Amino acid sequence: MAQGLKVLSAALPQDVKLETRSYDLGAQRWHATGDTLPDAELESLKDHDAILLGAIGDPSVPSGVLERGLLLKLRFAFDHYVNLRPSKLFPNTPTPLAGRPDIDFVVVREGTEGPYVGNGGSMRTGTPDEVATEVSLNTAHGVERVVRDAYERAKARPRKKLTLVHKNNVLVHAGHLWKNIFDRVGQEYPEVTTDYLHVDAATIFFVTQPERFDVIVTDNLFGDILTDLAAAVTGGIGLAASGNINPSGAFPSMFEPVHGSAPDIAGTGKADPTATVLSVALLLSHLGYGDEAARIETAVASDLAERDAAAPRTTDEIGDALAARVSG
Amino acid sequence: MAQGLKVLSAALPQDVKLETRSYDLGAQRWHATGDTLPDAELESLKDHDAILLGAIGDPSVPSGVLERGLLLKLRFAFDHYVNLRPSKLFPNTPTPLAGRPDIDFVVVREGTEGPYVGNGGSMRTGTPDEVATEVSLNTAHGVERVVRDAYERAKARPRKKLTLVHKNNVLVHAGHLWKNIFDRVGQEYPEVTTDYLHVDAATIFFVTQPERFDVIVTDNLFGDILTDLAAAVTGGIGLAASGNINPSGAFPSMFEPVHGSAPDIAGTGKADPTATVLSVALLLSHLGYGDEAARIETAVASDLAERDAAAPRTTDEIGDALAARVSG
Numbered sequence A, B: 001m002a003q004g005l006k007v008l009s010a011a012l013p014q015d016v017k018l019e020t021r022s023y024d025l026g027a028q029r030w031h032a033t034g035d036t037l038p039d040a041e042l043e044s045l046k047d048h049d050a051i052l053l054g055a056i057g058d059p060s061v062p063s064g065v066l067e068r069g070l071l072l073k074l075r076f077a078f079d080h081y082v083n084l085r086p087s088k089l090f091p092n093t094p095t096p097l098a099g100r101p102d103i104d105f106v107v108v109r110e111g112t113e114g115p116y117v118g119n120g121g122s123m124r125t126g127t128p129d130e131v132a133t134e135v136s137l138n139t140a141h142g143v144e145r146v147v148r149d150a151y152e153r154a155k156a157r158p159r160k161k162l163t164l165v166h167k168n169n170v171l172v173h174a175g176h177l178w179k180n181i182f183d184r185v186g187q188e189y190p191e192v193t194t195d196y197l198h199v200d201a202a203t204i205f206f207v208t209q210p211e212r213f214d215v216i217v218t219d220n221l222f223g224d225i226l227t228d229l230a231a232a233v234t235g236g237i238g239l240a241a242s243g244n245i246n247p248s249g250a251f252p253s254m255f256e257p258v259h260g261s262a263p264d265i266a267g268t269g270k271a272d273p274t275a276t277v278l279s280v281a282l283l284l285s286h287l288g289y290g291d292e293a294a295r296i297e298t299a300v301a302s303d304l305a306e307r308d309a310a311a312p313r314t315t316d317e318i319g320d321a322l323a324a325r326v327s328g
C-alpha cells in the first residue's frame, strides 16, 4: 500500500493536491475489536473520490468473515457492478505457457449479482440431513448495465472483440438472460465482433489460445475463476490489478490487487507491490487522469523488462524505482 | 464410438461374451422426432452393465436441450454421483505448459447436486424487469458419499493426497457443508494428506504447479470447469476420458469422452478416438476388468509415444492400431 501511494503521488500533476485518509481494516482490527467494516467508516468512505484497498485476509480469521464483512460489503454497498480486470503479458515476465503467446485482454466481471449475493442458507446444519443452498440472483437491470459497459470498452479498443462467457447449457435461466441481453445490446454495436463460450471451454482457450481474447464479459463467479487463471498465465497474481467500478459515480470506485495479503511474508520486504501500483493506474484512469495512468503502465513495463530474477529487490526498492520512472 | 467398441472387444478375455445394444440418441434424432431420451429407452438402458456414451451435441440444437434432456438426465436418473476424470500427461503429447510438468491426478467431481440440479427459473422473462435464479442444492448425504469415494481413491494411490476445491469464503453455506464433511470423514483416513483450495486459486495451480495434485474432490460446477482446464494442460480434450459412476451398482454407470461431438469434422475420419478408448478403459476397470483396463492404458501411452504429428492417421487407423496393441 505504501508503494502504491508513493507512485500515486509521483504520478499526479504538481497542481493536484492529494488528500488521503487511511482506514485500519482487516485481520488485525477484527482480532482486536471484532469489527470488519463499521457503518460509520462505510459512511465516511463515501466522501472520497476513490478507494485503494490493500490486500486483506489472514488464515487466523475464519473463512468468509473478512470476505463478506469487508470486501464484498464494499462492492455491494457501493454498487461496484463493473469489476475490471485487465490481463497483459508484459515482456520478460514469467508465464507457465510455452511459446509466450501475445496476451492482452480485459475481463469485465459483474460485481453485484450472481452467486455472490449471499442468498443461501442451510437447514439441519451439522446433521446427516443437512441441506445447504446458494442462490444465484440475476436481473435484467444488473446484466444489461455491465454488458453495456463491456461493449463500450470493446468498441474503444483496436480489435473491438467481445466474448460472453457463461454456462447457458446448464444454468439455462441465468444463462439465457445473459445471452439474450448480450445479443440485444450487441445490435447497438455493429462494429464489435461477438462470441460466446461456455466457462469450461473458456478455460481451455485461456491456456491454448489466450491471444484470441480482447474483452470478456461474464458473471461474478465465472469472472472470479477466470481472472485468477488469467493472472496465472500473465505473470502471476503478483501483477494482477483490478477495479471495482461504479460507473455512475454515485459511490466511490475501489481499486485493489487481485492477490491476497500473503501473511507469510508480511514485513519481510519481499512482497511485490506491482499489482497495487497497477491498481493505482486503473484508479487514475477512472478519475480521468489517463496520461498519468499510461505513465505508470509504461513504468511498470520498463521495470519488468529490466528485472533480473537473480537479483530480487525489496518491496520498497521496487516502489522507489517505479516512482522514479513515473516522475522522471 | 466404433473405435471404442473395437478396442473393447479386443481387450476382453476370449471367454467373455460382449453383448451391445446401440441407441440412436442425440442431435439427429432430436431433429427427426423431437425426442431426447424417451422413458422407454431410459428404462431399457437400466438392463445393461454399463453405458458407453458417444460425444453428443450440435450447434443446430438449442443450447441446453440435449444437455438437460439427455446427458444430465442420464446422470441424474442413474444417480451418477461420482464423475471421475483422470488427467495424465502422457509422453510425447502436446501441452501448452512450458517445462512439461509431471501431471497425474484425478478429479472426483460430484455429479448429482450443486448448481446442476435444474432448480432455477425466471420471472418477467424478456422484460427489463426480468429476474433469473439458479439454485445450488447440496445435501450432507450427497456430499458425504462422494467425499468418501474420493478418500478411498486417494488411499489407494501411492501419494495418498486429497484436495478439496470449493469457494467457501463466498458460498459459505454450501462451502461449509463440504468443508465440514471433508474434515470429519478425513478422520477415518489418517493416511491421506488433505488440503483445501478455493476454486480460483486451484486454477492457478493447475497451470503453475499441476504436479502438486493427486486426487481432487469438488462440486459439480467447479468440477466441470476444472476438468476442462485439466484436459487442456494434459494434451487437450481429445484425450480426456470420464466415468459417470454409481458406485452402488443400482444403475449402470456411464463412460464418455469429455470432449464434444465436433460436428465440423463428423465423417471426415479426422476425429481422434483416444478419449473414447480411454473411457472404455474406465468402463472395464469399473466392471472389475482391471488388467484389461491397464492394457488399454498402456496401449494408448505407447501409441501416443510413437505418434508423428507430421503423419496424422484416420480415426479408423488409430482405432485399429490401439486394438492391435491391446490384443497383441
Ligand SMILES: CC(C)[C@H](C(=O)O)[C@@H](O)C(=O)O
Residues within 6 Å of the ligand: A067, A068, A071, A072, A224, A258, B169, B170, B200
Ligand atoms: C476474496 C474473495 C471474496 C474475492 C472474490 O471471490 O471476489 C477474490 O477472490 C477476488 O477475486 O477479488
Ligand SMILES: CC(C)[C@H](C(=O)O)[C@@H](O)C(=O)O
Residues within 6 Å of the ligand: A169, A170, A200, B067, B068, B071, B072, B224, B258
Ligand atoms: C455438456 C455439459 C452439460 C457437460 C457438463 O457441464 O457437465 C460437459 O461440459 C461435461 O463436462 O461433461
